[in-house]
Amino acid sequence: MATKVTIVMPGERVTAVEDVAKGKRVILGPGLRRVDDKVVASKAGPLRHKEPNTFWVDSYQRRYVPARGDLVIGIIRARAGDLYRVDIGAADTASISYLAFEAATKKNRPDLNPGDLLYARVLNANADIEPELVCVNSNGKRGKLGMLQDGFFFKCSLNLGRLLLRENCPALTALTDELPFEIAVGVNGRIWVKAHSMRETVGLSNAIMALEQAGYTEIDQICSNLGDVLQA
Amino acid sequence: MNNSENGKHSKEGLREMRCKFNPLSRSDGSVMFSQGATVVIAAVLGPIEVKTQNLSIEGSYMECNYRPKAGLPQVKERIREAAIKDVLELAVLSEAYPRAKMSLQLQELEDRGSIDACALNAACLAMLIGGLPLKYSFAAVHCIINEEGEFVVDPELSETKHQRASFTFAFDSVDGNLLLVQTKGAFKVAQFNDIECICRSVSAEIFSFYRTTIAKYHSRSAEQSAATKEQSSGLPMET
Numbered sequence: 001m002a003t004k005v006t007i008v009m010p011g012e013r014v015t016a017v018e019d020v021a022k023g024k025r026v027i028l029g030p031g032l033r034r035v036d037d038k039v040v041a042s043k044a045g046p047l048r049h050k051e052p053n054t055f056w057v058d059s060y061q062r063r064y065v066p067a068r069g070d071l072v073i074g075i076i077r078a079r080a081g082d083l084y085r086v087d088i089g090a091a092d093t094a095s096i097s098y099l100a101f102e103a104a105t106k107k108n109r110p111d112l113n114p115g116d117l118l119y120a121r122v123l124n125a126n127a128d129i130e131p132e133l134v135c136v137n138s139n140g141k142r143g144k145l146g147m148l149q150d151g152f153f154f155k156c157s158l159n160l161g162r163l164l165l166r167e168n169c170p171a172l173t174a175l176t177d178e179l180p181f182e183i184a185v186g187v188n189g190r191i192w193v194k195a196h197s198m199r200e201t202v203g204l205s206n207a208i209m210a211l212e213q214a215g216y217t218e219i220d221q222i223c224s225n226l227g228d229v230l231q232a
Numbered sequence: 233m234n235n236s237e238n239g240k241h242s243k244e245g246l247r248e249m250r251c252k253f254n255p256l257s258r259s260d261g262s263v264m265f266s267q268g269a270t271v272v273i274a275a276v277l278g279p280i281e282v283k284t285q286n287l288s289i290e291g292s293y294m295e296c297n298y299r300p301k302a303g304l305p306q307v308k309e310r311i312r313e314a315a316i317k318d319v320l321e322l323a324v325l326s327e328a329y330p331r332a333k334m335s336l337q338l339q340e341l342e343d344r345g346s347i348d349a350c351a352l353n354a355a356c357l358a359m360l361i362g363g364l365p366l367k368y369s370f371a372a373v374h375c376i377i378n379e380e381g382e383f384v385v386d387p388e389l390s391e392t393k394h395q396r397a398s399f400t401f402a403f404d405s406v407d408g409n410l411l412l413v414q415t416k417g418a419f420k421v422a423q424f425n426d427i428e429c430i431c432r433s434v435s436a437e438i439f440s441f442y443r444t445t446i447a448k449y450h451s452r453s454a455e456q457s458a459a460t461k462e463q464s465s466g467l468p469m470e471t
Contacts, residue, residue, distance in 0.1 A: 007447045009439075010323075010360070011368030011406040031365075033325075042325050042365040044446045058450065061363030063260040063278065065329075091279035091332040127330055128289070 008041040008057055017055045029056025064089045064188035066125035073186035076116045084112055086133060089188045094131040101135045102142035117148040119184045148184055151194030152201045158189045160212050171211055174223035203229055245434045246386045249441050253361050253449050261362020265354035269344035272351050274358035278334030291326030295335040316355055319402050319411045325365035334364055345389040346374035348400045353438060370411055371438035372402040373431035377419055383427055385434055401431040405439050408432060
């Protein structure tokens with residue numbers, strides 16, 4: 001991957017993937033599709049490869065497309081029978097059953113109202129049906145999922161969301177050195193933060209939004225600036 | 233092909249192309265694109281929610297809006313809009329997002345000739361940067377036959393004053409098939425064929441422009457670290 005980056009354009013045959021596919025099964029990620037026995041790109045951008053067999057086309061897309069297993073932040077829009085409609089920034093509103101919360105029963109409904117924030121996992125994502133969310137894992141425990149109370153919510157690019165969720169992301173470790181806080185990051189480009197005071201929360205969200213324009217080397221600087229700003 | 237002795241442009245082909253990605257903050261992808269002095273802003277949204285009356289379970293619904301520099305769109309703009317929509321419907325991989333809408337907005341900023349071709353090329357770049365799935369990219373070339381019977385590729389507005397005929401061709405990037413033909417005026421079939429060949433060869437220039445700008449955009453974003461901290465110009469970039 002460190003070698004020369006190949007840019008693919010829509011409609012182009014990607015022979016690099018086809019060569020690998022001769023030996024083993026390959027996984028085609030976003031921006032690649034199979035047409036008969038050929039692999040063809042459908043988006044423009046650099047071709048990425050992750051060992052052993054995953055390929056995708058990198059892009060700075062700003063619209064979220066749901067995928068199974070994604071962690072997202074949604075806003076409750078309405079309640080419809082035994083479902084809640086949730087806006088997750090995708091083409092369709094998502095739905096979540098009121099039974100998909102920890103310890104929820106038919107008698108004991110979760111108390112959610114339009115406008116509430118929800119940190120949830122995408123259970124079902126198919127182009128033909130609306131996405132479905134859950135707030136529990138397969139053992140029925142909520143973990144970190146559920147309603148987000150208080151705090152501050154803002155939108156960012158999809159890339160920033162993915163960057164923060166990356167393992168060993170330098171930004172979050174640098175920020176935790178400065179002050180204690182809670183954060184929920186959705187891969188749909190939505191972030192919720194909560195610190196002890198309003199002032200800290202706002203400073204924190206500004207620091208995170210500044211990361212958007214920053215490169216890797218500037219992360220430390222921005223994060224330490226936050227400490228200075230809050231002490232002043 | 234006798235394009236070498238025709239017109240002053242046919243030597244170096246198209247006017248200079250420039251583009252700036254994501255000048256608009258709220259769209260899913262936008263581009264300010266210019267060919268010479270003709271400038272267009274194109275923005276895409278998608279996939280987004282669609283009105284029930286336009287909903288299709290087979291594929292996505294394509295919407296295209298073209299705004300003139302001043303005033304409301306008139307018949308001329310509507311024709312342009314319809315032509316662009318037709319090309320997009322061919323190029324978009326609509327089955328990727330059924331029950332959704334893809335929306336393209338075009339704003340003309342300056343029309344100094346070849347606006348049809350410029351708008352189509354801007355539309356393609358916006359789709360590429362917005363990450364919408366395409367079967368192929370496309371490029372449009374405008375060409376005229378002037379009073380002396382010479383072919384002028386991508387003419388200035390002043391050159392089109394006394395034209396005998398004008399042509400706009402759009403080609404796809406994979407097989408080079410024709411996606412759109414618009415002609416006006418009187419011409420011979422042989423001239424039509426010649427101009428089609430010229431435009432086809434010139435379209436390669438546009439495709440390579442797409443590739444280099446996309447490549448630059450991605451390399452820039454990857455190594456943004458280099459002392460560029462101007463807040464506004466972080467994501468958008470100029471080429």
